[in-house]
Amino acid sequence: MMSDMTAMEEFEHQFASLSADITSKINDIPKKHGNEKKILVNTAEKQMDEAQELLEQMDLEVRGIPAKDRQKYSTRVKSYQTELTRLEKDLRRSKIAFTDLETGRDELFGLEDVQSSEDQRTRLLDNTERLERSGRKLEAGYRMTVETEQIGQDILDNLHRDREKINNSRQRLRDMDSTIGQSSRVLNTMLRRIIQNRFLMIFLGLVVVAVIILAIFFSVKKHK
Structure with a gap:
């Protein structure tokens, strides 16, 4: 200038x-x-x-x-x-x-x-x-x-200024999409782990119940 x-x-x-x-x-x-x-x-x-x-x-x-x-x-x-x-x-x-x-x-x-x-x-x-x-x-x-x-x-x-603003907004949208995608993948991983943990807890619960039933069964049988 x-x-x-x-x-x-x-x-x-x-x-x-x-x-x-x-x-x-x-x-x-x-x-x-x-x-x-x-x-x-x-x-x-x-x-x-x-x-x-x-x-x-x-x-x-x-x-x-x-x-x-x-x-x-x-x-x-x-x-x-x-x-x-x-x-x-x-x-x-x-x-x-x-x-x-x-x-x-x-x-x-x-x-x-x-x-x-x-x-x-x-x-x-x-x-x-x-x-x-x-x-x-x-x-x-x-x-x-x-x-x-x-x-x-x-x-x-x-x-030209409007085009720059649009390009900047478009870039921000791309960044937001990328962030949302990453967050979605994290949430999906957490959900799978929660489901896996629930199945594991159910399985352990069933095992505990089965052990208790067997213990009761053998205890009753022994007394007889």
């Missing part, structure tokens, strides 16, 4: 560092031009991918955490996912927030007409908003899937 917590803390530290660096680059992108700007955008996008991989690793770690602590860390991962989604949105906006008209035309569509570039950028923003709405729906579906998986895991844990 401590190992899982340590791994989660390390992942959270890495994510915090990455998100801070990404935020810094997003703020600097609109101030850059040409190749320098492309390099900064590419670096930020790579860091976005790294942050997403970190979130996936966190999600796997959360599944291995005991149930009593799992919900707390699951909520954290969801908040990190929300933050990364916000950063992706800010990055898309920063890429089209140009500081000079010429760079804006070159980087968006390569057009020479200023008004056309602005129209294209407006449509791009609209498309971006639609993509973000779709992303939010996908995220909601993902959260529902994770919650369903969590419920399923809890049910499996409960079934």
